[in-house]
Amino acid sequence: MKIDSRETLNTMGKTWKEGFAKETARILVCAGTGCVANGSLQVYEALKAEVQRRNAYVSVEMLLEEGQSGTTIVKSGCHGFCEMGPLVRLEPGGILYIKVSKDDATDIVTALLEGKGPVERLLYKHPVTGEIYAEESNIPFYKHQTRTVLQHCGVIDPEDIREYIAEGGYQALAKVLHEMSPADVCQEVIDSGLRGRGGGGFPTGRKWEATRISEGEKKYVVCNGDEGDPGAFMDRSVMEGDPHKVLEGMAIAGYAVGADEGYIYVRAEYPLAVQRLETAIKQALEMGLLGENILGTGFNFRIKIKEGAGAFVCGEETALLASIEGERGMPRPKPPFPAQSGLWGKPTLINNVETFANVPKVINDGAKVFRKSGTAKSPGTKTFALTGQVANTGLIEVPMGITLRDIVYEIGGGLRNGKRFKAVQIGGPSGGCLTEQHMDMELDFDSLLSVGAMIGSGGLVVTNEDTCMVEFARYFMNFTQNESCGKCVPCREGTKRMLEMLQRAVDGEGRPEDVEILEDLAEAVKDGSLCGLGKTAPNPVLSMLKYFKDEYVAHVVDKRCPAGVCKALLGYSIDPESCKGCSKCSRVCPVGAITGEIKKPYRIDSEKCIKCGACVSSCPFKAIKEG
Amino acid sequence: MAEAKKVREDALAVPRRRFEKVNEIIARHGKSASALIPILQEVQEEYRYLPEEILTYVAMVMDLPPSTVYGVATFYVQFSLEPKGKYVIKICDGTACHVRGSDPVKEAIRKRVGLKNEKHTTDDLRFTVETVSCLGACGLAPVVMINDQIYGQMTPDAINVILDKILEEEGDVK
Numbered sequence: 001m002k003i004d005s006r007e008t009l010n011t012m013g014k015t016w017k018e019g020f021a022k023e024t025a026r027i028l029v030c031a032g033t034g035c036v037a038n039g040s041l042q043v044y045e046a047l048k049a050e051v052q053r054r055n056a057y058v059s060v061e062m063l064l065e066e067g068q069s070g071t072t073i074v075k076s077g078c079h080g081f082c083e084m085g086p087l088v089r090l091e092p093g094g095i096l097y098i099k100v101s102k103d104d105a106t107d108i109v110t111a112l113l114e115g116k117g118p119v120e121r122l123l124y125k126h127p128v129t130g131e132i133y134a135e136e137s138n139i140p141f142y143k144h145q146t147r148t149v150l151q152h153c154g155v156i157d158p159e160d161i162r163e164y165i166a167e168g169g170y171q172a173l174a175k176v177l178h179e180m181s182p183a184d185v186c187q188e189v190i191d192s193g194l195r196g197r198g199g200g201g202f203p204t205g206r207k208w209e210a211t212r213i214s215e216g217e218k219k220y221v222v223c224n225g226d227e228g229d230p231g232a233f234m235d236r237s238v239m240e241g242d243p244h245k246v247l248e249g250m251a252i253a254g255y256a257v258g259a260d261e262g263y264i265y266v267r268a269e270y271p272l273a274v275q276r277l278e279t280a281i282k283q284a285l286e287m288g289l290l291g292e293n294i295l296g297t298g299f300n301f302r303i304k305i306k307e308g309a310g311a312f313v314c315g316e317e318t319a320l321l322a323s324i325e326g327e328r329g330m331p332r333p334k335p336p337f338p339a340q341s342g343l344w345g346k347p348t349l350i351n352n353v354e355t356f357a358n359v360p361k362v363i364n365d366g367a368k369v370f371r372k373s374g375t376a377k378s379p380g381t382k383t384f385a386l387t388g389q390v391a392n393t394g395l396i397e398v399p400m401g402i403t404l405r406d407i408v409y410e411i412g413g414g415l416r417n418g419k420r421f422k423a424v425q426i427g428g429p430s431g432g433c434l435t436e437q438h439m440d441m442e443l444d445f446d447s448l449l450s451v452g453a454m455i456g457s458g459g460l461v462v463t464n465e466d467t468c469m470v471e472f473a474r475y476f477m478n479f480t481q482n483e484s485c486g487k488c489v490p491c492r493e494g495t496k497r498m499l500e501m502l503q504r505a506v507d508g509e510g511r512p513e514d515v516e517i518l519e520d521l522a523e524a525v526k527d528g529s530l531c532g533l534g535k536t537a538p539n540p541v542l543s544m545l546k547y548f549k550d551e552y553v554a555h556v557v558d559k560r561c562p563a564g565v566c567k568a569l570l571g572y573s574i575d576p577e578s579c580k581g582c583s584k585c586s587r588v589c590p591v592g593a594i595t596g597e598i599k600k601p602y603r604i605d606s607e608k609c610i611k612c613g614a615c616v617s618s619c620p621f622k623a624i625k626e627g
Numbered sequence: 628m629a630e631a632k633k634v635r636e637d638a639l640a641v642p643r644r645r646f647e648k649v650n651e652i653i654a655r656h657g658k659s660a661s662a663l664i665p666i667l668q669e670v671q672e673e674y675r676y677l678p679e680e681i682l683t684y685v686a687m688v689m690d691l692p693p694s695t696v697y698g699v700a701t702f703y704v705q706f707s708l709e710p711k712g713k714y715v716i717k718i719c720d721g722t723a724c725h726v727r728g729s730d731p732v733k734e735a736i737r738k739r740v741g742l743k744n745e746k747h748t749t750d751d752l753r754f755t756v757e758t759v760s761c762l763g764a765c766g767l768a769p770v771v772m773i774n775d776q777i778y779g780q781m782t783p784d785a786i787n788v789i790l791d792k793i794l795e796e797e798g799d800v801k
């Protein structure tokens with residue numbers, strides 16, 4: 001089936017929409033990476049077998065081509081609530097079942113087909129209030145979100161282009177090709193105020209315009225799907241859950257800047273994203289929505305996938321281009337900017353996955369409507385990967401300008417296990433932390449920069465009282481030090497020295513004078529590095545020194561780890577009040593460091609103690625304290 | 628010039644037969660420089676690592692300096708110049724996994740498969756244990772990946788159950 005004109009796109013969209021409306025019910029099983037790991041594919045098979053057994057099943061082919069009605073079963077993209085997976089969503093009604101196993105298939109299908117209410121034991125139950133929620137959209141985790149980029153994730157089958165088209169997909173592409181000049185498109189994107197979601201927040205429209213007016217017969221569009229921030233998976237979810245949206249955004253960009261070829265650079269660790277994108281590209285080519293003479297307008301655009309090979313620095317745009325060209329992924333000096341001289345020296349537009357995924361909405365709704373959400377200087381929404389010590393982890397999308405409090409407490413459901421909030425690390429290895437004092441700040445590109453953090457790609461890691469911030473800073477330093485490509489000496493050597501100092505602090509060998517050296521060195525690394533990796537590498541450390549200096553001082557001066565994490569600094573002691581003198585601890589101690597008399601409080605000899613912790617778990621009275 | 632070409636052809640004649648699979652991969656991707664990374668990826672998939680002789684061979688066939696090929700192969704962490712075990716266990720130490728305790732899981736794995744010091748692969752080439760940053764399943768932290776299978780919400784106990792099963796399948800009852 002070829003869609004060779006706008007009219008055909010409209011008719012087919014309508015036909016398929018009506019076809020899908022013949023579903024009496026739809027069962028969506030999440031086939032995102034998280035749920036697959038938890039066994040969702042077995043759940044899918046079990047549900048399908050059960051519906052078939054009751055003769056209620058229709059395939060999409062029977063639905064669309066033969067006009068039959070019945071229940072469809074679809075593998076969807078990520079719903080975002082990964083921790084609760086495997087997830088199953090039912091339409092109509094938008095019922096969400098959590099932690100579904102294949103053994104639940106009979107109950108789910110029975111309740112659905114016999115019109116009984118939902119299966120209560122599989123519904124989300126609020127851990128504090130105990131309230132039970134049937135509809136996905138009412139669950140607090142979803143209720144406070146605004147899902148536009150993620151609107152299709154978890155709702156449609158990402159491997160079927162017809163669903164995307166039935167939902168209005170490729171209409172934005174048709175609109176620009178028929179109604180707008182390339183300059184108009186760039187202007188619309190400028191007017192929308194859309195800013196790059198890859199970290200820097202650079203105005204997208206300006207980048208497009210610069211590439212458009214750049215001289216050259218051959219130009220490229222590149223989509224950055226490297227997503228190197230460890231602890232972030234938004235781009236992955238978009239590529240897996242709604243790949244056509246990314247393709248459509250890229251094709252619109254290709255038209256706007258005058259490119260006929262695009263590349264998507266996907267991280268090596270994302271095999272499922274690669275597979276979904278490949279399927280999507282193949283289907284779009286077959287239908288003529290990519291390839292030659294798209295929608296009969298003479299516009300040509302092809303997209304290729306490049307798989308990364310594991311290097312964080314390849315997320316940096318110039319390094320990424322070097323990697324596509326087959327070289328070591330080392331950043332190149334700017335200028336020239338990719339817009340002037342990018343891939344193979346040709347003008348190249350490079351944007352992040354989520355940036356492209358915003359484009360169809362900007363075009364369909366217009367700049368004005370797009371500006372209605374978010375803040376004046378950062379319009380629109382942002383996806384975040386909410387992880388760490390928060391009750392509800394997962395993929396979220398919120399309007400820019402939301403407060404941290406809303407994210408952590410309303411969406412995230414507060415801290416896990418009743419622990420106390422300590423900080424949120426935002427922006428990964430280039431970012432910084434936000435603490436209690438930032439709870440009510442409106443989050444956007446600029447407000448975060450003003451407090452020494454950055455949105456980065458959108459990883460939000462919540463930490464609690466048990467997280468040692470010094471160790472956390474060491475962790476990031478270790479990461480950037482490993483990932484430094486080695487080109488700039490300040491970055492290569494500076495990060496190493498900074499890591500050594502942090503390692504010393506964690507190992508109990510920190511020196512008080514290190515604080516100043518750390519701060520000095522941080523400035524040197526920032527100033528002396530070519531690319532963003534080095535320029536931002538010291539951020540987590542500076543942020544730690546700014547907000548948690550007391551913890552650092554405790555490590556290097558008092559040789560104490562207040563969070564009780566750094567093994568070298570841990571000591572154990574027996575609380576004489578709680579100790580009943582049962583002698584259990586002294587019997588399990590492998591080095592004979594605990595002595596005492598029966599029925600009297602025992603003591604630990606800290607010289608002999610090897611800090612193995614065996615005594616702590618052996619004590620029936622919880623009398624042994626760490627710290 | 629013609630002589631140099633002949634020397635090269637001769638040098639290639641024997642390995643060409645030996646590296647049939649490599650030839651096939653190169654033929655499929657073509658010899659442009661930008662094909663180098665995908666070629667090495669496929670070669671590694673085939674051999675489970677990049678033997679040095681193959682790197683040299685690839686350089687010769689693609690008419691690239693061996694230093695370029697070696698440079699690329701050592702830049703990206705995905706490439707390994709040493710043989711890897713039958714089971715490649717990747718422990719995620721991305722931020723999300725780190726704060727939820729990936730370290731104890733790593734220790735448990737290394738202990739169970741019997742890895743000491745700095746070693747990553749067991750002598751019998753059965754297990755390779757590596758840390759990676761982020762497998763993209765952060766919602767399930769801490770995450771471990773064994774070959775292509777992802778396991779979420781890991782604890783030392785949970786991973787031991789999985790490893791016991793693998794060891795049992797391997798006919799190794801410890």
Ligand SMILES: Cc1cc2nc3c(=O)[nH]c(=O)nc-3n(C[C@H](O)[C@H](O)[C@H](O)COP(=O)(O)O)c2cc1C
Nearest residue numbers: 196197198224227228315316317351352355532533
């Ligand atoms: C060290 C480093 C890593 C980066 N990693 C990514 C990444 O994983 N994904 C991404 O989209 N941008 C990343 N960037 C930003 C890119 O260089 C570039 O600004 C971005 O792809 C532009 O797209 P945008 O304007 O749509 O944000 C990284 C930058 C640096 C310095």
Ligand code: FES
Nearest residue numbers: 719721724762765
């Ligand atoms: S941090 Fe471990 S999967 Fe992302």
